[in-house]
Amino acid sequence: MIKTRFAPSPTGYLHVGGLRTALYAYLFARKNNGKFILRIEDTDQARLVQGATENLIKTLQYFDLNFDEGPYIQSERSAIYQEHVRILIEKGTAYRCFCTRERLEEMRDKQVQNKQATMYDRKCLYLSESEIKAHLDQKTPFVIRQKIPYEVIRFKDLIRDNVQFHGKTIDDQVLMKSDNLPTYHLANVVDDHLMGITHVIRGEEWLPSTPKHIALYQAFGWTPPQFAHLPLLLNADKSKLSKRQGDVSVENYIEKGYLKEAILNFVAFLGWHPGAGEEEEIFTLDELKQIFDLKNVHKAGAVFNLEKLDWYSWRWQKRKYEEDPRERSEKLKELCEKYTSDKYKKETQKYQKALLTVEEKILKDPKQTDSYIEFYFHLPAYDKQLLTHEKMGVDLSQARESLTKSAQVLAEIADWNEENLKKTLTALVTAMGIKNGQLFWPLRAALTGLIQSPGVFEVPYVLGKEESLKRISLALAKL
RNA sequence: GGGGCCAUCGUCUAAUGGUUAGGACGGCAGGUUUUCAUCCUGUAAAUGGGGGUUCGAUUCCCCCUGGCCCUACCA
Numbered sequence: 001m002i003k004t005r006f007a008p009s010p011t012g013y014l015h016v017g018g019l020r021t022a023l024y025a026y027l028f029a030r031k032n033n034g035k036f037i038l039r040i041e042d043t044d045q046a047r048l049v050q051g052a053t054e055n056l057i058k059t060l061q062y063f064d065l066n067f068d069e070g071p072y073i074q075s076e077r078s079a080i081y082q083e084h085v086r087i088l089i090e091k092g093t094a095y096r097c098f099c100t101r102e103r104l105e106e107m108r109d110k111q112v113q114n115k116q117a118t119m120y121d122r123k124c125l126y127l128s129e130s131e132i133k134a135h136l137d138q139k140t141p142f143v144i145r146q147k148i149p150y151e152v153i154r155f156k157d158l159i160r161d162n163v164q165f166h167g168k169t170i171d172d173q174v175l176m177k178s179d180n181l182p183t184y185h186l187a188n189v190v191d192d193h194l195m196g197i198t199h200v201i202r203g204e205e206w207l208p209s210t211p212k213h214i215a216l217y218q219a220f221g222w223t224p225p226q227f228a229h230l231p232l233l234l235n236a237d238k239s240k241l242s243k244r245q246g247d248v249s250v251e252n253y254i255e256k257g258y259l260k261e262a263i264l265n266f267v268a269f270l271g272w273h274p275g276a277g278e279e280e281e282i283f284t285l286d287e288l289k290q291i292f293d294l295k296n297v298h299k300a301g302a303v304f305n306l307e308k309l310d311w312y313s314w315r316w317q318k319r320k321y322e323e324d325p326r327e328r329s330e331k332l333k334e335l336c337e338k339y340t341s342d343k344y345k346k347e348t349q350k351y352q353k354a355l356l357t358v359e360e361k362i363l364k365d366p367k368q369t370d371s372y373i374e375f376y377f378h379l380p381a382y383d384k385q386l387l388t389h390e391k392m393g394v395d396l397s398q399a400r401e402s403l404t405k406s407a408q409v410l411a412e413i414a415d416w417n418e419e420n421l422k423k424t425l426t427a428l429v430t431a432m433g434i435k436n437g438q439l440f441w442p443l444r445a446a447l448t449g450l451i452q453s454p455g456v457f458e459v460p461y462v463l464g465k466e467e468s469l470k471r472i473s474l475a476l477a478k479l
Numbered sequence: 480g481g482g483g484c485c486a487u488c489g490u491c492u493a494a495u496g497g498u499u500a501g502g503a504c505g506g507c508a509g510g511u512u513u514u515c516a517u518c519c520u521g522u523a524a525a526u527g528g529g530g531g532u533u534c535g536a537u538u539c540c541c542c543c544u545g546g547c548c549c550u551a552c553c554a
Contacts, residue, residue, distance in 0.1 A: 009554050044553055101552075117481040118550065143552050160484070169482045170550090177552040184554050208483055208549040231485085238546060266491095269503095273492055279502050281491095298485095298492085301547065305490050308504045314517095361516070392513075429513095440513030452515030 002034025003198050006060070006067070007188065009041045010052030013249040014059045016304065017203060017233040017241055020267040024230060025201040026065045027268075027292035034198070038070035039191060043181045059250055063260050064285055072195065074187050081182040084190050084220070085144050085175055093219035094175055096142045097124040098135045119171045120145065144176035146185070146216065153211035158199070158228035158294050165211040173212050185209065189216040192225055201228045201294075204301070205240070228294050231271045232301040241304050257335055257366040258309065261285075262316040266309045268292075270302040282315055310364075317363050328363075335362055339369040344377055353462040357454035376462055379471055380449040384478040387445050392437035399442035400479045405432060406443050407472045416465045422457045446475035 004025040008018050029036035038060070040053050057071060088094035097120070104120070111118045125147060127135075135142065148171070154164040175186040182190075192200060207229045217224040233241040241248055253263055261284065268288055269281065275296040283291070321328035336355055339362075344351050351373070355362070358372040374380075387399040394402070409424050429439050444456040447468060453459060460468040 007554095011554085041554065047553065097552095104552090112480070115480045119481085141552095163483075165482070174552050179552075181552090183552070188554090203548095204484070205548055205554090209554095211483095229484085232548070234547080236490090240548070269491065271491090275493075277493060277501080279493080281503060300485050302492090303490060305504075308491060311504055364516080389514085425513095435513090437513050442513095444513060448514090450514085454515090456513055 001196075001198070002029055002032040003037065003196050004029045004034065004201055005037045005039050005070075005192070005195065005197050006065075007039040007041050007191075007202075008056055009044070009047065010049055010056060011047055012049040012052050012055070013251050014056055015241075015248050016250055016253070016267060017248070019059075019063070019250045019263070020233065020270060021201065021203060021230060022060060022065055023063075023264060023268060023288075024228075024272070024292070024294075024297070025199075026067075027288055028199060028201060028228075028294060030289045031292050035068040036065075037072070037195060037197075038067040039072040039195070040070075040074060041184065041187065042073065042075045043183065043187050045179065045181065055251070059254075062254070063264055069195070072191065074191065075181070077187075077191070078181065080194070081176070081187055081190055082180065085182070085186060088146070088175070088219055089144065091219060093147050093215075094144050095125050095147060096127075096132060096135075097145045097172075097174075098127075098140045098142045099124060117169065122172060125172070141178040143174045143178050145172040146175050146212065146219075148172055148212065148215055149218075153214050155210060155214050155224065155227060157207070157210075158226055159231075159297050160207070160229060160299060163207065163210070165208070167211070167215070170211060185212055185216065189213050189220075193217070193220070193222050197225050199226045199228060201230065204229045204232050228297070231298050233270060234301045234303045236303060236305075238301070238303065240301075246304070246306075253309075257331075257363075258313050259316045259320065261320070262309065262313040264288075265316065266312045270304065272297045282312075282319070314364060332359060332362060335366040336369060339366050340373070341370055344370070344373060347377070350376060350462060350464075357458045357462060375448050375450055375453060376459075379474070382445070382449040384475075386449070386451065387442045387475060387479070389437065389441045392441050393435065394438050394441050396479055398434075398438055400476065402432075402434070402439045402442045403446055403472050403476050403479070406439065407469060407476070410460070410465070410472070411469060413465065416461065418457050418461045421460055425457065442475075443472070447471050 006018075006022040006025050008014070008022075026036045028034075038057070040056070042048060042053070053071065053073070060067070085094060089096070107121060108118045124145070148167045150167050152164055152166050154162065157163050173185050174183050176182055210227055210229070214224050235241055235245040237245070239245075247253065250263065254260070264285060265281075265283055268283065272292070273296055274291050275293075317328075332355070340351075344354075354373040354376045358369075361372050362369050384396065387403070388394050388396055405428060406425070409428050410421075413420050413424055425439065425443070429436055432439065440456045444453060444459065445451075447456070447459045447463060463471070
């Protein structure tokens with residue numbers, strides 16, 4: 001039975017790279033009718049963040065990446081690791097190291113100076129029984145190190161095929177810290193084995209650690225699981241995706257209004273492709289479950305490119321809202337609530353009408369909501385040149401004429417609605433014998449004071465008759 | 480310094496020992512639209528370099544170059 005796990009550290013938020021790792025591990029398990037479990041790797045007390053675990057679980061569930069077991073919490077499994085490291089010491093594949101941090105630092109400095117590899121010199125490996133006993137009696141703090149075998153360590157990675165390292169190039173890893181908590185390497189191997197993980201799917205940054213893990217499995221006499229090291233997610237400059245160069249927190253993207261389907265679809269395609277000439281790029285989680293295969297995961301890292309995310313987002317919005325228009329209005333409501341300032345909300349009727357005219361833009365970029373509707377409430381200052389448009393054949397005198405006539409016919413509209421506005425204004429175009437743009441451009445510009453805005457029929461409707469006529473006369477005053 | 484991984488348009492990627500090296504995003508141009516957006520059409524844009532193997536290499540092998548990852552009592 002296939003079993004995969006997602007094993008994040010609770011450092012505060014879910015990293016987009018972590019989301020993709022979780023997704024692949026989840027998809028692989030589901031595709032093969034296996035299990036997917038969650039394990040929280042919180043053995044570093046210094047990096048613990050309050051509430052991070054809860055947040056991680058919540059976010060995973062938000063994406064419907066449901067786990068079948070767990071969450072297992074490593075900090076609660078301390079006794080298990082201690083028992084296992086004891087076995088290693090007995091077998092002689094791990095040893096206590098009493099070296100002080102100062103000594104280690106000094107040693108490393110020297111090695112760097114001499115352009116040597118920085119590795120522990122195994123001083124404590126050669127301590128005699130009595131020396132060890134003396135240290136123990138004196139309660140000298142110690143760590144437990146893994147004795148890396150002096151031999152070639154090979155393994156087959158599901159994505160990278162054969163990989164090998166020589167033990168002599170690998171440092172004797174700390175397995176148990178002086179606070180009696182295990183390091184990643186120990187806890188990870190012990191847990192993966194005990195939890196029956198068959199496939200370790202994780203980021204490529206772990207590739208150089210894998211021989212240490214293999215050696216550990218061997219030391220315990222266990223069969224190692226299969227490994228699949230995923231390509232890294234990269235910044236625009238190709239370095240490992242980092243906080244410094246942009247948003248890496250999944251929660252931030254949710255906050256920004258991206259649909260979960262879009263986010264998932266997007267990260268799924270960062271480093272993976274259905275292959276076989278498939279050209280469709282929009283897939284649901286269920287569809288991904290059917291077609292996902294580790295064989296189609298790439299080796300090279302993938303730049304995390306937000307422009308494509310925007311496209312996915314738009315495509316998913318259209319798809320979802322076509323399926324369910326109610327969802328669209330709920331989403332819109334939620335976004336407006338979050339992104340428009342209260343001063344606009346006070347003018348409830350106008351505000352709501354205004355929103356209708358910019359719905360699509362809000363969905364595409366919710367944070368701009370305020371600026372989309374601002375002009376309805378305050379006419380921006382503008383130059384009279386805005387009322388002209390060379391390409392459309394609108395000069396200042398044309399603008400004056402169009403606006404004057406517009407004001408006349410608009411003043412006579414009794415029932416002020418979009419339909420009537422459209423009827424009246426198109427009739428005016430015909431009557432004047434001019435092109436649409438020659439009337440509509442200056443009118444829209446006068447009403448909005450903007451170079452781009454919602455349409456010329458909806459704007460005056462939202463503004464109301466009085467305000468519309470007022471803005472037209474303000475424009476005429478400039479001419 | 481040591482070890483390892485990787486290399487197709489700007490980006491995400493497809494494909495194959497023989498193709499006009501395909502798609503998508505973005506760009507540009509045009510069209511629709513009163514403007515922006517949407518939508519539609521078109522277009523530019525890639526196999527890092529050098530050696531092999533082969534009738535033929537982007538594909539297989541080697542070297543180089545470049546990029547990245549690891550090199551903590553972090554994960």
